[in-house]
Amino acid sequence: MYYFSTNRTSVDVSFRKAVINGQPDDRGLYFPSEIPHIGAEWFARIGTISAAQVAFDVIRPYVGGEIADEKLFEICRETLEMDIPLVPLTERISSLELFHGPTLAFKDVGARFMSRCLGAFAADEGQKTLVIVATSGDTGGAVAAGFYGIEGVEVVILYPKGKVSRVQELQLTTFGGNVTTLELQGSFDDCQKIAKQILSDGEMRSKARLTSANSINVARWLPQQFYYFLAVKQWHGSEPPVISVPSGNFGNLAAGVLAHASGLPIKHFIAACNVNDVVPRFLIDGVYSPRTTIPTLSNAMDVGDPSNFVRISEIFGGDLERIRAAIKAYSVTDAETVDTIRNVYLQSNYILDPHGAVAYRSLANYLDGKLNEGGIFLETAHPVKFDAVANTLGNGGATPASVAELENKSRHSIEVPNDVDAVRDIILTRS
Ligand SMILES: *Cc1c(COP(=O)(O)O)cnc(C)c1O
Numbered sequence: 001m002y003y004f005s006t007n008r009t010s011v012d013v014s015f016r017k018a019v020i021n022g023q024p025d026d027r028g029l030y031f032p033s034e035i036p037h038i039g040a041e042w043f044a045r046i047g048t049i050s051a052a053q054v055a056f057d058v059i060r061p062y063v064g065g066e067i068a069d070e071k072l073f074e075i076c077r078e079t080l081e082m083d084i085p086l087v088p089l090t091e092r093i094s095s096l097e098l099f100h101g102p103t104l105a106f107k108d109v110g111a112r113f114m115s116r117c118l119g120a121f122a123a124d125e126g127q128k129t130l131v132i133v134a135t136s137g138d139t140g141g142a143v144a145a146g147f148y149g150i151e152g153v154e155v156v157i158l159y160p161k162g163k164v165s166r167v168q169e170l171q172l173t174t175f176g177g178n179v180t181t182l183e184l185q186g187s188f189d190d191c192q193k194i195a196k197q198i199l200s201d202g203e204m205r206s207k208a209r210l211t212s213a214n215s216i217n218v219a220r221w222l223p224q225q226f227y228y229f230l231a232v233k234q235w236h237g238s239e240p241p242v243i244s245v246p247s248g249n250f251g252n253l254a255a256g257v258l259a260h261a262s263g264l265p266i267k268h269f270i271a272a273c274n275v276n277d278v279v280p281r282f283l284i285d286g287v288y289s290p291r292t293t294i295p296t297l298s299n300a301m302d303v304g305d306p307s308n309f310v311r312i313s314e315i316f317g318g319d320l321e322r323i324r325a326a327i328k329a330y331s332v333t334d335a336e337t338v339d340t341i342r343n344v345y346l347q348s349n350y351i352l353d354p355h356g357a358v359a360y361r362s363l364a365n366y367l368d369g370k371l372n373e374g375g376i377f378l379e380t381a382h383p384v385k386f387d388a389v390a391n392t393l394g395n396g397g398a399t400p401a402s403v404a405e406l407e408n409k410s411r412h413s414i415e416v417p418n419d420v421d422a423v424r425d426i427i428l429t430r431s
Helices: 015-021 040-044 051-063 069-079 107-125 138-147 166-173 188-199 202-207 218-234 251-261 278-285 309-315 320-326 334-348 354-367 387-393 401-407 420-430
Strands: 003-005 030-032 086-088 093-097 129-134 153-160 179-184 209-212 242-246 269-273 327-331 375-379 414-416
Touching: 003 015, 015 107, 015 209, 015 218, 030 218, 051 069, 051 218, 069 107, 086 218, 093 218, 093 354, 107 129, 107 138, 107 153, 107 218, 129 138, 129 188, 138 153, 138 166, 138 179, 153 166, 153 188, 153 420, 166 179, 166 401, 179 188, 179 420, 188 209, 188 420, 202 420, 218 251, 242 251, 242 354, 251 269, 251 309, 269 278, 269 354, 278 309, 278 320, 278 327, 320 327, 327 354, 334 354, 334 387, 354 375, 414 420
Parallel strands: 093 375, 129 153, 129 209, 153 179, 179 414, 242 269, 242 375, 269 327
Antiparallel strands: 003 030, 086 093
């Protein structure tokens, strides 16, 4: 197994190199040279295979022997040390809850898997790795939680002062240890700019191996396949399910499509989008035209030019008809999102977060009039993270113990001016 760039001009690399590089020089995305096939006999006994073993069986061919089997199994086991239950809400609709990890959103799984891969590589090579990540809130928390305590890896997180939610700030600042959190006097774009400058800084590169924990990294992208296998493991319908995926950058859906291509028995996918509808419009008219991002209640999906869509296109060799057969797309407004949160609470006594609500609504729209079909939507975040839920229902649900605990921890963050040299100095003195 090797990885090539979707832009086809950078050199092919191993899994290890793809993880460390993050992105090929030609600004394409890494893509596996083969899609492994998983046979029907394996799926026939999936109900009896442990979650960790499912993950190991799925990911092993992609790692291509670059991490020893025993270590890889341990990484899979630790990555999935959280519940991922399939909860039926109606006779035909079930929720796959991906919010039981430390930061209450699905990005925890990818961050945990990637951190442990980098830890394994650092141990092999005896070389420290420095991870730099700019965050607007959620990604940084997942990375901090995923990388905390991983030996051989130092993490620096840059977040914009005053622009993240209270819960997000707690998740970003309560680690310490190998996680250094910098509160930048600037915007998220400033954070990103400084992170990029440091990642390409010659002096910094000579002192440590630098990498970003960007969501396009294959070590964050590929393990998202686990959700779909664990959904099928828990599905008891007589027909394969339709799976609705709340989508922004389309990494999660691209992982699902990859799983499907390797044999996962599902009917097809639903790309559930908010009004940032580049992909739904592409499926209608075949024209891919990125747009300026529109802010919505499901803000982790506010993406006007989804970077992972190229991976979906790659899986289907760019064939629009094949993409249309595998993915139905819907676009949901904020008013419909709020309406769905209210109705599902009244009908099923279940509290959706805005992202899950977009996915639920898209699935319900699809199922309308199709009485013999049923499906699963991915509930990607805990409702307590969003004020819109409490504002709609007068009740955001119980605060999970993991958040309550953070309130009592001490905070570690360093306020820095919006200046690359100041950030570089702090990193050099700490690493
Ligand atoms: C990141 C995120 C999404 C979108 O996932 P993509 O892989 O970017 O499509 C959906 N819901 C939540 C809560 C997220 O954090």
